[in-house]
Amino acid sequence: MSEKxxxxxxxxxxxxxxxxxxxxxxxxxxxxxxxxxxxxFVHWADRLGKKGEIPLYADVFLETHVLQAMYTNMPGTQPSLLGPYFVEGSPQLEREPGQPFVLTQRPDEPG
Structure with missing residues (x-):
């Protein structure tokens, strides 16, 4: 970066x-x-940085707390990086035992 x-x-x-x-x-x-x-600790942090792992570390150890702080006063499932784990009253998906389950895409979903 130049002085200007x-x-x-x-x-x-x-x-x-x-x-x-x-x-x-x-x-x-x-x-x-x-x-x-x-x-x-400084050597550990240096190795973490050299391997490009700081963003992953931040996601795992910090982002969860950021999300919890953002949504602490909102109703519903506790926030999680992976999304809600359980929603009361959700429909049950039925499939044959031993058969893979295919979740079809909604017509309005891109992709």
Whole structure:
């Protein structure tokens, strides 16, 4: 990026980052890590980044909590990355035992 290229400041990102740092400091104080444990964590995070696994890690360990916070006051099934597991009153699908089940596409579904 050249010096002439301006990056627009995102105040919400800055706010979230500052809150993250605040809570990270509280976590480190509570965890009472020694320097070797901290170094081990940094090496682990570095390997995670080099393998391109940070987005997956975020999905697995963070996105669930983001969804729960977003939908906490809404009625219905608890949010999940995989969707609702059970919906009361859903129709039962019938098939012959041992036969594969084919779920046909609705006429209004793309694909």
């Amino acid at each position: 290229t301006a990056v627009k400041k995102n105040e919400r990102v800055e706010e979230v980052f500052n809150l993250f740092i605040k809570h990270m400091k509280e976590f480190l104080k509570e965890a009472k890590l020694d320097h070797q444990e901290y170094t081990n």
